[in-house]
Amino acid sequence: MKLSHKPVMLNEVIKYLQPKRGDIIVDCTVGAGGHSYEIAKLILPEGKLIGIDQDREVLNLAQERLRDFKNCTLVHQNFRDINFVLQDLGIAKVDGLLFDLGLSSFQLDDPQRGFSFRSSGYLDMRMDRENSVTAFDLLNNLTSEELEKIFRQYSQERYARRVASAIMRARQEQVIETTIQLANIVKKAIPRRGAIHPATRVFQALRIAVNQELENLSAVLSKAINFLKPKGKICVLSFHSGEDRIVKNEFKKFFQSKTLHLLTKKPIISSKKEISDNPRARSAKLRIGEKI
Numbered sequence: 001m002k003l004s005h006k007p008v009m010l011n012e013v014i015k016y017l018q019p020k021r022g023d024i025i026v027d028c029t030v031g032a033g034g035h036s037y038e039i040a041k042l043i044l045p046e047g048k049l050i051g052i053d054q055d056r057e058v059l060n061l062a063q064e065r066l067r068d069f070k071n072c073t074l075v076h077q078n079f080r081d082i083n084f085v086l087q088d089l090g091i092a093k094v095d096g097l098l099f100d101l102g103l104s105s106f107q108l109d110d111p112q113r114g115f116s117f118r119s120s121g122y123l124d125m126r127m128d129r130e131n132s133v134t135a136f137d138l139l140n141n142l143t144s145e146e147l148e149k150i151f152r153q154y155s156q157e158r159y160a161r162r163v164a165s166a167i168m169r170a171r172q173e174q175v176i177e178t179t180i181q182l183a184n185i186v187k188k189a190i191p192r193r194g195a196i197h198p199a200t201r202v203f204q205a206l207r208i209a210v211n212q213e214l215e216n217l218s219a220v221l222s223k224a225i226n227f228l229k230p231k232g233k234i235c236v237l238s239f240h241s242g243e244d245r246i247v248k249n250e251f252k253k254f255f256q257s258k259t260l261h262l263l264t265k266k267p268i269i270s271s272k273k274e275i276s277d278n279p280r281a282r283s284a285k286l287r288i289g290e291k292i
């Protein structure tokens with residue numbers, strides 16, 4: 001697999017996180033270690049870098065990328081359990097937290113993971129392959145109403161009902177097993193608008209459901225903020241409106257309880273240059289809070 005994941009808004013993350021020698025920073029979505037590598041250079045060897053990811057394969061890439069650094073601990077865990085991770089490591093407070101949500105390019109580009117319909121693959125979509133429920137399970141077992149709700153709620157698909165009905169019809173003929181099979185069902189069910197393939201939103205919604213992405217994000221933010229030292233920073237990069245809404249509302253609660261300064265009243269977005277170099281940056285929003 002080639003190393004092609006470009007960290008989004010790297011300069012902005014470093015500027016606001018302000019990692020200094022000796023700091024303890026938790027990268028809650030270490031991925032292949034793109035952001036972590038730059039943070040590690042600034043805080044180690046006196047500091048500590050903890051990298052969490054729920055995907056073992058991606059974590060191996062981070063291990064490789066960060067192998068020359070001492071005091072760098074990588075943990076296979078869902079970030080919603082950050083409290084257990086830090087307790088196990090004997091860490092009570094940290095200087096900074098980073099969340100770069102969603103998928104890395106390695107996950108997206110690997111046909112066997114089933115996240116993309118660019119090539120054919122089994123409809124898996126689990127970031128953590130030790131979890132039991134796959135996209136295949138949802139697609140072939142949920143009711144039409146349940147599928148419709150997923151498409152509507154997680155990607156605002158305006159043809160959610162139509163897609164769900166088409167899936168039910170296709171299911172009566174054969175199980176829906178591959179990414180291409182699903183993409184073709186969606187393509188036939190709804191009209192193409194603009195340059196984006198009609199299956200894009202359906203794939204996004206399924207992935208969010210399989211990995212319970214919004215539930216995990218809602219569960220982790222308040223736990224994580226409680227671990228910050230005064231003046232410690234939390235940086236969250238989100239990639240769709242459902243995620244950004246959760247971050248915005250959670251930060252607001254902590255602002256109202258005088259626990260967090262909001263360093264970004266409005267989220268920061270990527271520069272035109274970054275978007276042209278890295279299409280993944282197109283929908284990115286960065287919010288930063290500072291513990292009071």
Ligand SMILES: C[S@@+](CC[C@H](N)C(=O)[O-])C[C@H]1O[C@@H](n2cnc3c(N)ncnc32)[C@H](O)[C@@H]1O
Binds near residue numbers: 029053058102104
């Ligand atoms: C966008 S990538 C991170 C890329 C990384 N910042 C870099 O520059 O290489 C997001 C990563 O977060 C992981 N992830 C997503 N949700 C997670 C969760 N709830 N717990 C732990 N890891 C998660 C994914 O497996 C993926 O590797």
